[in-house]
Amino acid sequence: MANLISLERVSLVFGTSHVLDDVSLGVLTGDRIGVVGVNGGGKSTLLRVMAGLQEADSGRITKQGGADGIRIGMLSQEDALDPEWTIREAVLGDLPEHVWAGDPRIRDVLTGLLGGIGAENVGGLDSRVGPKSGGERRRLALARLLVSDPELLLLDEPTNHLDVEGVAWLADHLATKRPRPGNATVAITHDRWFLDAYATLTWEVESGKVSAFEGGYAAYVLAKAERDRMAGVIADRRSNLMRKELAWLRRGAPARTSKPKFRIDAANALIADEPDPRNSVELASFASRRLGKDVLDLEDVTVSVGEPPHERRLLDHVTWRLAPGERIGIVGVNGAGKSTLLRALTGEIPLAGGRRKIGKTVAIAHLTQEVRELERFEQWRVIEAIEDVKQWTTLGDKEISASQLATRLGFPGGRQQSRVGDLSGGERRRLQLTRLLLTEPNVLILDEPTNDLDIETLTSLEDVLDGWAGTLVVVSHDRYLLERVADKQLALLGDGKVRELPGGVEEYLRLRAADIASQTARIASASASTSAPTSSGGAGGSGGAVASTTTASPAEVREARKVMARVEKQLSRLQDREERLHGDMAEKATDPAALADLNAKLQAVVTEREELELEWLEAAEVVG
Structure with missing residues (x-):
């Protein structure tokens, strides 16, 4: 190399x-x-x-x-x-x-x-x-x-x-x-x-x-732990967030810990006594005491944007009930209505139909994608903007100060004295989240909370959410965060419906791939029908126009159109084969021999596809 x-x-x-x-x-x-x-x-x-x-x-x-x-x-x-x-x-x-x-x-x-x-x-x-x-x-x-x-x-x-x-x-x-x-x-x-x-x-x-x-990332985390062990400093870092991250990685997909090529036995020993990242049963029980039985329900809700005839339904007769202590991750295509769904939950937007029902003891905190709410604090110090909400709070079963919470979320002592106006985008996002948590909500709704946050801060945020008791709804493109903090995922596919994902994000990607393949087939079918000869073809109408702009005979043009239609069908089948091969490669990511065989098959498909595309282009030149 x-x-x-x-x-x-x-x-x-x-x-x-x-x-x-x-x-x-x-x-x-x-x-x-x-x-x-x-x-x-x-x-x-x-x-x-x-x-x-x-x-x-x-x-x-x-x-x-x-x-x-x-x-x-x-x-x-x-x-x-x-x-x-x-x-x-x-x-x-x-x-x-x-x-x-x-x-x-x-x-x-x-x-x-x-x-x-x-x-x-x-x-x-x-x-x-x-x-x-x-x-x-x-x-x-x-x-x-x-x-x-x-x-x-x-x-x-x-x-x-x-x-x-x-x-x-x-x-x-x-x-x-x-x-x-x-x-x-x-x-x-x-x-x-x-x-x-x-x-x-x-x-x-x-x-x-x-x-x-x-x-x-998995290799990076494990290697850092191994370096710490070799340096002899593990005993002083038992409470370090790295151990919790290692525990999460160990309990995650097997591929995560099979990728690194270095010895991981010592790193695994570090987390032998590390508790589960989150005790869902305990949190649910605590949340039920704080929230009671009812949290938030959307019943037959419809939300529309635009005016007729260009009106578009983002939510179409959606019924969704949030339970106490539930932790939901939401994914979806851009523009499908993820933020709209959150605003419907919080009651910030009017409903075109249906109703929203909220429990009597519910206290909602909503982290939006905007940070303009901090503009009035531009001249304040960070700690002043935090203590403006509250000076003490309870996290898990411990009472901590606003300064301690700020430190856990990436504002060490010196940085707490900085002016809010001097903060970077990521620091503003952290401050926004810190103020939100200090309100002690029992329903936390987060819209893309990872925007502008670095990995160290993300790990701290996940640690805080691990110990937070209540109902959690997160919209995020950060797949790792969704797997880490949510127990269940939902998807918005752009059809106005909310769909459960028992298979998590992988199921969402499969659904989207199938949807795209279906759309591609429809486009190919429409293209084939519009390029077909009109009425009786040949001598009159558009057939005469084609003949006058190309050197091909009507018979050659008809044959070329047949070739194009045949090739389009073959390309559609090849696309399906290629998608299956990519899926197989993802499943066999830890098997080098299987990967080599699948890669050879994939290259054969790519070669065949390129030959067919060339054949299609040659036929298209004949058609004109």
Whole structure:
């Protein structure tokens, strides 16, 4: 494996802070690296230095092939798209249509990232970038990079603005579609499921240093525990959150602990006496005493947006009853009505039909995706904004101060004296959550609580939620969080219904894949019918028009249309086979021999699909 880029003793100082301190590292071809660390720790700066966008104070940076060698592409947090561009110009540049339409990798990017923006038709591709939302523009920027396919791909929080399905697609694309000789990817991420599914190596940026760990998140956690054991400091860290995280990983899917290649016996010994992360029975009992029998019920509820004839039902005659102590995770496609469902629960929006019933002792706290409620505290110190709510609270069976709760949620003593106006986005989110918990609700409703939070803070948040007694409803694209804090998952698929997911997020992804396959088949069927000969064909009507614009005879055109129809059916069957193979590969992730056999079958399917697509394009040229 060749070295695409290397940093030798690189240092960078901002003010008095060593953002990078004598850092030496390299990226090899085939590497898929995840970068983790606290907010403000230097992760984005590291990528900017690698991309040549930030000059280091000292050290040497060497790229394969010199200054004119490998191509480096970076997805930054800033929006760099020209608002006057069309989607076609922003994503595909000047690529001819027959080039990108015939490239399965590019089509996969368009489908995976732009399905909701307009990649499915020419009119959508010709719409302007300017009116798009911030999330849509970010997905456009990511699609642009993936289409260009540079040798070294640097991604700064690529999962932002992606739903659960989008995160799963991106992990699969980077792990199976992009890798080839000469390529590597480095991605900053706080999404732990994505890190496990994508990364072959994890870099931790901390105090100006970069430490490398083999594997994804599970391997990273276990390796850190092993390092602590070797350093002889385990006895002093028995209460550290790392042990609870290890306990969770050990009790999770077997693949999590089978991935690391280093010895894990010592790490397992650390958690032998660690209790379950959450005692559901005990919490439910406590919640029942606080809440009574009735919590929140939605009975035959309908919620609509827009006016006729463009009215759209987000919730269509939904009946849902929340029980005391229930812990629910909600997933769904963007725009399906997840936030609307939460606002219907809290009574913040009017109902077009049905009724909402609430228990007499219910106290609701709702964490929205907005942080504007903190604007009035801009000049306050953090601890003042927290104590404005309450100075003491009860967490689990212990009484703790507001300052102690703030410390657990990422505001150590010194940071509690900072002005609210000086906080980063992630810190504002933490402050918002801290104030919310201090109100001592017995029904906690969280809308995307992981936005802008780093992994360390996420772990602290999950620890707090583990000890919190009450009814919990969480909407999140963070698959790891959903599995960790929720006992049951629900899905909104865009049809106005709320569906239970006994199989969790995996079942949701299967349902979405089936739905997309069904839509694709309908589009293919409509395309075949519209391209078929009209009336008697041949000599008159549109048949004459076709003959006048091509050199093919009417008989050749009819034969070409038959070829197109046949190929479309074969492509539909191949798509089903490919989806089954991807599912089998996910199930056999820990069996190298089985994976090799499945990968060979997958490559055969890809080759056959490319040949069929070429045959379709040739027939389409005859039809005109």
